[in-house]
Amino acid sequence: MKIGEQLKQNRLKAELTQAEVAEEIFVSARSISNWENGRNMPDIESLIRLAKLFQLSLDELLLEGSDMVEEIKKKEFAVRQTQFLYLGTIITGVLLFIMMFLMPENTESWLQTTIMIAFVTNMAPMIYFDLKIRHLKGKTYDWEKELRRSKLVTLVAFILIIIFIAYLYTL
Structure with missing residues (x-):
């Protein structure tokens, strides 16, 4: 039953x-x-x-x-999978960030821009899988909380982009 x-x-x-x-x-x-x-x-x-x-x-x-x-078993599985959620994204983001600042000064700007775009778009899969794991856990998505968090993430990304552009112009 x-x-x-x-x-x-x-x-x-x-x-x-x-x-x-x-x-x-x-x-x-x-x-x-x-x-x-x-x-x-x-x-x-x-x-x-x-x-x-x-x-x-x-x-x-x-x-x-x-x-x-x-x-309960499905939720336990989702909780175990959560630990891997950010691992790949963080490693890739760190590597891209390091690549941006370790490039020789004569590197073409299109390559630097491509790496910066890859760094920013690295967040998309993380957000997608975060939503999927929340769904498996049975949690509803709190849009107000996520909007506040996304404003902070957007602000940080914007500051990083401005720093990167300023770095490009100092070359």
Whole structure:
């Protein structure tokens, strides 16, 4: 039996509405509905509260709801993969940055510009994979937070570009 079906069955057995269950475990009624319909899964804190509310063990909730076990395994895999997210991008960025400043003075400006563009566009795959890993973790994307962060990244990139252009003009 899937976890959503089990939650609904236990809720009906206890003669509770979704709103009442939500109030008892400190989540929204929409969350209860989403869990019961299989749209997403409860977090561990909510599972513990649900187990207490329905007087079940966590084993009963997790083992009978094998979809929950699979969801936890998928999230654990995503967490393990996160450690590799920035490694390649950072190494490539550092190498490109070093190449920019270790070039001989007579290097053509198109080559320097190409390296600078490669340095800046190095961020695109990192952002893409960050979004994918967030999706695997089941997190929604907080656009406001990311906009603030992207403003900072844009400012730093802009400063680096200005420094690079100033460096080119001093040659």
